[in-house]
Amino acid sequence: MKVSETFFFLKPLILTLLFVSLRLNAHTEPVATVDSLHNALLTVASMEGEDNFRKKYSLLEPTVKKCFDFRKIAKLVTGRYWEEGSKSEREDFEKSLIGVAVHNYILNFGGNSNLQFKLVKKKIRANKAIIETSLISSGDAITKLKYVLYKKEEEWFIVNVVARGVSDLSLKRADYMRFLKSDSLGNLAKQIYARTKKIY
Secondary structure (H helix, E strand, O other): OOOHHHHHHHHHHHHHHHHHHHHOOOOOOHHHHHHHHHHHHHHHHOOOOOOOOHHHHHHHHHHHHHHHEEEEHHEEHHHHEEHHOOOHHHHHHHHHHHHHHHHHHHHHHHHOHHHEEEEEEEEEEEOEEEEEEEEHHHOOEEEEEEEEEEEEHHHEEEEEEEEEOEEEEHHHHHHHHHHHOOHHHHHHHHHHHHHHHHHH
């Protein structure tokens, strides 16, 4: 086999291996996880004039699911009630958290192209990281965002977002635990679904 033919044969293989390598290492650093989320949000924000919610949702959902550990979040915001729910109730609740996260991001970022994210500070330990960023919008308005991430199987996942000093995890836990004192995990999932349906 000639050298040129060998290269022609190996080139697709090299490119494939390179692509796989980049994919595998995409979220091996916590900043990469946050950057992945931010890039997806900026894409949605740049869709000016787009009123197709389904298109935005289908674009954003895969990234949100990959960047967040919704199973861990579900356990943290429901406490002991998580174990009391059936398997189907836990699955429905986890899906409802994904749905409300994507809905809220679309509401907050849809149709606003004058946005940019800036890394402010990062603190990384063995299995936990805190990434501080700033969201800069038109008029130089700045929103401080702090991401709390945990490492699982060599990848980093977001478990909490603190915006302007307010913890999303704490808000959800207070709201959901209050509901679960007198109702079921399955009904909580249904109520969350109902909230998102009212928006669109």
